[in-house]
Amino acid sequence: MKTMATAAAIEAFNNIDVYVEHSSGVPKQQPVFMLPRWMQAWRNVFSPDDQLHICVMKERGKSIGVAPLSIKGTTASFVGDPEICDCMDLAVVPGYEKQFYHALLDELAQSGVADLDLRCLRPESTVFSHLAESALDRWGMCSFEPDGVSVEMDLPRDWDQYLASLDGKQRHEIRRKFRRLYNEGEINFVVLENPAEIEREVDPFLKMFRESRSDKALFMSSKMETFFRSMTKAMSEEALIRLFILKVNEASVAACLCFDCQNTMYLYNSGYDTRYSSLSIGLLCKILSIKHSIEIGRKKYDFLKGAEPYKYHLGGREVRLSRCRISFR
Template structure:
């Protein structure tokens, strides 16, 4: 079979998105072209950009979103803001894609792939590792973190039933106490041009945090959050959950609806309402709304915080993988 590798830009991939979204498997929001472009403009530029598309005649086979530093290739993205990464490949064409990609990287003088973070079911771990080992390449795989996710039932009552009795009682008790505290409003909304105003509220709540979150949101990270939110809103994926008590914003979540799932990306709350567990309840109410909208999965994303387990999350192991191809 004859294949062609083309050098792409973020703009060329985004321009062809309507076609490419259907013929390649884009496994998460963190590998979508719009997301990758924002990350690169915010944190990249020091490495050499390696955006390659493999074609068989006019049919797209796979997309490699990599950056090159010295003789090492790694994914565009970073673990602090991208929960897991991967290649985008047409189902069933992984062998063709990775075989051609490895040859192209070797021709460019690349001697090592350093790929992270990876889900256990990523194409890297399920396909590339075996191909590399068959070629006699050295492959190292290490556990790196965990993500948590939950298969959503059809109804809220079914969800409550899967929780342990103590947690079910706590959810109901905390919700009842919140309703009794004043006038409560909660919406998980799709936003468009008004995203900047909502981000102002979110970042203000974030700045009130008394934990490690306050140090996380430096000016560079704030710029990323604003650009990322705008980009995700433009392609219709951004969902902002906002909980108000007596018209005052008490907590917010940033998330994405993608491929039948909700990704809970980040959250913030006003500590003056912490006695009402507004941070947790904003997440719970967004989860409830996802069930009511027929979502199939809820991704708590990376990190093993206790509340994720308490709300029914199941661990998904994340790995790093290094492949020496010299």
């Protein structure tokens, strides 16, 4: 670890375990995919040999900015993979942006970084409003390009308001599907939050995930499974995971794994038993997770990356993601 003397000190961590130990007080603006234990799980499985450079700015002992970066050659990018990290960003406490980014660029220059490649940025990222300006002040070149889309929606106060917000055709379809489901027998919807309970359900979840679609089966390689197990354990211990399970006559037939963070429910992955696919159990499990999110007062439901039609049918709106490239060559 090294420290750079500025008005507020920047600490650059090159060891993920040391960073996790010293990460209390991370700014609340930190995206879920940039949280310390998520990054720890990802790095330990996929990239243990990358050169880490996690820059933390503190003032009077309080973290006011975090740049979770790794360095390859002279290029710095986020710790993580855009294929599994649906949005990434630098976290800065409002009012400290200019100070943080000037100090960060000083730190990176001293470390030999000539380029930044930042993926999956949301429109509200301070990369657009402050980092780009700081880079241009130093005669850097900055460009932005599309980097996929995410889909999300604001949640109303109650379930009836949510149904009323959908168009008539979708509302009718949802009600019809639920009637057909409840005609099958005993229906239960289980919400797991306890780490031990979640861990017990990881195997059934992975089985449904792989069997529900061929592309999901290819995606869930042995290395990805190792990451998934490590990540769910770590994030459930941080009280951030909600595992939703739909049961028909006591059989688990569909599941959604979500992150519950900063008043938002994030739908990260899902799966279902294909023997029950005629009952639309995959879709209905997602809808029930939305209903639960409304009932516990969450303000937003985030379907995360991808433009699958069902997200729009359920009320989602598109958020365009961007890639930022900055060069000082």
